[in-house]
Amino acid sequence: MRDLYITVDQPELKDAGDLINQYCRTHVITMFAYCKIDYVGRAASLANYADRLILIKPDGTLIIHERDKREPINWQPPGTIINAVVDEDELIIKGIRKAPYELLTIRIPLVYTMTIMKVGTGDFKLWGSESELVERVIKNPNLIEEGFTPLEREYETPYGKIDLLGKDSSGRYVVLEFKRGQAQLQAVSQLKRYVDYMREKIGTDVRGCIVAPGITNNAYKLLKKHGFSYIKI
Amino acid sequence: MRDLYITVDQPELKDAGDLINQYCRTHVITMFAYCKIDYVGRAASLANYADRLILIKPDGTLIIHERDKREPINWQPPGTIINAVVDEDELIIKGIRKAPYELLTIRIPLVYTMTIMKVGTGDFKLWGSESELVERVIKNPNLIEEGFTPLEREYETPYGKIDLLGKDSSGRYVVLEFKRGQAQLQAVSQLKRYVDYMREKIGTDVRGCIVAPGITNNAYKLLKKHGFSYIKI
Numbered sequence: 001m002r003d004l005y006i007t008v009d010q011p012e013l014k015d016a017g018d019l020i021n022q023y024c025r026t027h028v029i030t031m032f033a034y035c036k037i038d039y040v041g042r043a044a045s046l047a048n049y050a051d052r053l054i055l056i057k058p059d060g061t062l063i064i065h066e067r068d069k070r071e072p073i074n075w076q077p078p079g080t081i082i083n084a085v086v087d088e089d090e091l092i093i094k095g096i097r098k099a100p101y102e103l104l105t106i107r108i109p110l111v112y113t114m115t116i117m118k119v120g121t122g123d124f125k126l127w128g129s130e131s132e133l134v135e136r137v138i139k140n141p142n143l144i145e146e147g148f149t150p151l152e153r154e155y156e157t158p159y160g161k162i163d164l165l166g167k168d169s170s171g172r173y174v175v176l177e178f179k180r181g182q183a184q185l186q187a188v189s190q191l192k193r194y195v196d197y198m199r200e201k202i203g204t205d206v207r208g209c210i211v212a213p214g215i216t217n218n219a220y221k222l223l224k225k226h227g228f229s230y231i232k233i
Numbered sequence: 234m235r236d237l238y239i240t241v242d243q244p245e246l247k248d249a250g251d252l253i254n255q256y257c258r259t260h261v262i263t264m265f266a267y268c269k270i271d272y273v274g275r276a277a278s279l280a281n282y283a284d285r286l287i288l289i290k291p292d293g294t295l296i297i298h299e300r301d302k303r304e305p306i307n308w309q310p311p312g313t314i315i316n317a318v319v320d321e322d323e324l325i326i327k328g329i330r331k332a333p334y335e336l337l338t339i340r341i342p343l344v345y346t347m348t349i350m351k352v353g354t355g356d357f358k359l360w361g362s363e364s365e366l367v368e369r370v371i372k373n374p375n376l377i378e379e380g381f382t383p384l385e386r387e388y389e390t391p392y393g394k395i396d397l398l399g400k401d402s403s404g405r406y407v408v409l410e411f412k413r414g415q416a417q418l419q420a421v422s423q424l425k426r427y428v429d430y431m432r433e434k435i436g437t438d439v440r441g442c443i444v445a446p447g448i449t450n451n452a453y454k455l456l457k458k459h460g461f462s463y464i465k466i
Contacts, residue, residue: 004284005265007240007346028286028300030263032238032350042414042446043361050355051237053261055286059301066354067261068292070310073357077303112238115346117265121299122283124306128276158451159418181275185392189422193455213275218391222426 005117013091016111017084020056020093023116024082029056031114033091033106037064037074041102047073054093054106056082057119062095062104076104130178133211133233134164137176141166144209144231148174159193163211172207173198179212183230187212188222195228238350246324249344250317253289253326256349257315262289264347266324266339270297270307274335280306287326287339289315290352295328295337309337363411366444366466367397370409374399377442377464381407392426396444405440406431412445416463420445421455428461 008019016031023029031054037047047064052073055063059078066073076095084093091111095104126132134153141148147169155162164176175198177183177191187210195208208228215223215230223230241252249264256262264287270280280297285306288296292311299306309328317326324344328337359365367386374381380402388395397409408431410416410424420443428441441461448456448463456463 005345007242007348009240028265028298030265030286030348032261032263032348032352036355043359045357045359047358048356050353051351052355053263053288053350053352055288055298057298057301061301061303063303065261065288065290065352067352068290068294068311068354070294070296070308073354075303078301112350113240113348115240115263115265115348117286117345118284119265119286119298119300120283121301121306122269122285123281124278125280126276126278132276158454185426186419186422189419189426193418193422221391 005115007113007115009113011111011114013086013089013108013111016108016114017086017091017093019114019116020082020084024056024058024084026058026118027116028058028119029114029116030054031056032112033108033114034110034112035064035106035108038105038107039074039103041097041104042100045074049109051112056093060095062093064106074104076102080104128180130163130180133178133180134176137164137178137211137233143233144174144176144211145169157194157197159197160190162194162198165198168207172205173202174207174209176209176211179210181212182214182216183210183212183219184216185219185222188219188226188228191223191228192226195226238348240346240348242346244344244347246319246322246341246344249341249347250319250324250326252347252349253315253317257289257291257317259291259351260349261291261352262347262349263287264289265345266341266347267343267345268297268339268341271338271340272307272336274330274337275333278307282342284345289326293328295326297339307337309335313337361413363396363413366411366413367409370397370411370444370466376466377407377409377444378402390427390430392430393423395427395431398431401440405438406435407440407442409442409444412443414445415447415449416443416445416452417449418452418455421452421459421461424456424461425459428459 060080
């Protein structure tokens with residue numbers, strides 16, 4: 001088991017940098033360090049010196065967490081080119097992206113501890129997802145209403161894919177937008193774009209419907225204003 | 234410096250659980266472990282046994298990362314009640330939320346290594362943010378067009394706050410929606426909701442305008458369809 005991971009307490013900056021360069025493309029690296037973060041790209045930001053957690057993944061993901069919150073204070077997505085150098089009295093980790101150009105620079109005068117380990121991926125199954133909700137409706141169309149007939153899943157439009165397109169008992173097209181959580185304003189606007197597109201394309205009236213376990217008050221008001229319906233599932 | 238953090242290699246399951254219960258409300262905890270994850274809440278998911286990184290924050294954030302991607306495979310937001318127990322041959326970490334009810338269960342037959350440390354928060358400054366773009370326009374309204382007059386920032390509507398409301402040289406109201414990155418379809422629909430609301434409220438025509446460094450093709454087409462304009466900044 002020893003070979004699986006490396007833990008290094010209070011490494012010299014140079015050793016820490018060498019370990020990053022050696023392992024960052026194969027292992028997950030966590031580092032607790034005192035650091036400052038500069039970011040230049042679509043915006044610019046500066047996070048002053050503090051103790052933080054740095055996380056590097058072999059796909060080029062770079063994440064820096066502070067004490068609170070689910071969201072990291074800074075991050076770069078997969079595909080970022082990561083490298084470490086020691087410059088004067090600081091270890092400098094750079095995360096570079098080309099298009100759009102972004103540069104994240106972490107300056108580290110002090111590394112507390114770092115761990116390097118091969119992390120895996122496991123089978124992942126999800127139930128109650130949007131996709132699973134759509135399947136449930138296809139198997140039992142009466143969940144929508146009597147006489148509803150599903151026609152096509154993932155129907156392509158310039159504005160994205162319609163979750164499910166169907167027809168009601170009177171032959172009118174129905175655009176169904178599924179949400180696995182509470183439907184928000186965004187979901188209603190998305191549905192509006194699909195319905196407008198289908199109305200233009202087909203030249204007849206088209207109904208719009210949100211299928212979700214819940215909906216916010218504002219989203220419901222907007223839904224009614226557009227003449228759409230909501231089905232709780 | 235020693236007191237600042239604790240690193241434990243291959244802890245007994247009971248010791249690992251005790252450390253979590255003792256430190257999870259004050260320290261950031263990272264743990265590399267072989268684990269399985271059950272989630273029940275707005276959906277249900279199961280991630281089979283694999284080596285993963287578990288991250289616990291003192292505000293109740295619980296994050297589990299696999300090898301790839303910026304997004305964790307499972308997570309619970311701040312405010313989650315976290316506790317650890319040993320049941321038969323597994324360490325079980327539970328993350329519980331009450332409203333809506335959610336339960337994340339991590340089953341761990343083997344802990345490789347864990348680190349416990351007080352992590353901080355540092356001063357954070359952001360430039361080129363939406364807010365900073367709005368300020369730039371207020372100081373220099375001609376960036377929008379000759380004769381443009383800013384009236385009110387963060388103007389409240391039932392659909393959210395309008396970034397900036399102003400008037401053009403002919404006295405017509407202009408709703409400005411700012412994006413610091415490429416404007417997407419969502420931004421156009423958001424703007425549409427604001428403009429529709431203002432038209433109804435004021436009873437006269439209102440212009441809509443996206444201010445951003447870029448815009449996607451589809452968003453631009455929808456923008457033109459609504460008769461809105463785009464200003465590159």
